[in-house]
Amino acid sequence: MTLLERARDLWRRALLEHATPGELAFSVALGVFVGCTPFIGFHAGIALAFATLFRINRLWALIGSRVSFFVTLPWIVLAEVQVAHHLRTGAWAALSARDAVDHAREWLFDWWLGVVPVGAILAVLFGALAYGVATVRRRRPSPAPPRSSESHS
Numbered sequence: 001m002t003l004l005e006r007a008r009d010l011w012r013r014a015l016l017e018h019a020t021p022g023e024l025a026f027s028v029a030l031g032v033f034v035g036c037t038p039f040i041g042f043h044a045g046i047a048l049a050f051a052t053l054f055r056i057n058r059l060w061a062l063i064g065s066r067v068s069f070f071v072t073l074p075w076i077v078l079a080e081v082q083v084a085h086h087l088r089t090g091a092w093a094a095l096s097a098r099d100a101v102d103h104a105r106e107w108l109f110d111w112w113l114g115v116v117p118v119g120a121i122l123a124v125l126f127g128a129l130a131y132g133v134a135t136v137r138r139r140r141p142s143p144a145p146p147r148s149s150e151s152h153s
Contacts, residue, residue, distance in 0.1 A: 017057050021134035027057040029127030031064020036076055036119035038104070038111050043068065064126060074100045076122075080114025081107045088113065 031047040039046060043065040051061035068076050078100040085093040085107070093110065095103060104111055 017059065019057060019134075021131050021138060023056050024060050024134045025127040025131035026054075027051060027060035028064040028130035029123040030054065030056065031061035032067045032126045033115075033119045033123040034061075035065040035067040036080065036122060037115050038108065040068070040073070060130065064123075064130075067122065067126065074098065076118065077101055077104055077111060080118045081110045082114070083117055084110040084112075084114035087117075 030050055034047045034050060035043045037043070037046075044062055047061040047065035048058050051058040074097045078095060078097045081093055081095055081100065081104075085091070088110065093107060095107065100107075
């Protein structure tokens with residue numbers, strides 16, 4: 001078996017691991033929730049560990065954990081800090097998306113508290129999206145295998 005064939009086989013098995021729509025939804029939701037935590041730089045490893053522990057699809061948990069990449073991270077941090085700070089004090093924090101990551105340590109307590117509501121909402125939304133896509137894909141008929149171009153005389 002060549003290296004390319006082994007890679008394709010590994011990719012196929014990763015896609016099919018615990019691949020019911022419910023399992024895929026839970027995998028994505030778990031990954032998204034982990035991706036919303038302040039463990040920046042460790043989201044992938046944590047998502048893989050939890051997916052292994054819960055016996056769900058590791059690939060989709062990993063993909064879900066990428067919810068907080070460089071474009072979305074400031075907005076997620078801002079939402080978590082603002083929601084928690086407002087719930088805790090009744091006022092909004094003096095913080096913008098541009099400064100959210102730079103000043104995250106100052107707002108760490110609110111960031112941690114905000115993981116629960118914001119992370120849960122994002123996890124449910126992305127998990128529901130994954131469930132819908134997986135359900136539609138499961139209902140779609142499989143494509144026919146390609147025909148051989150050789151003519152048999």
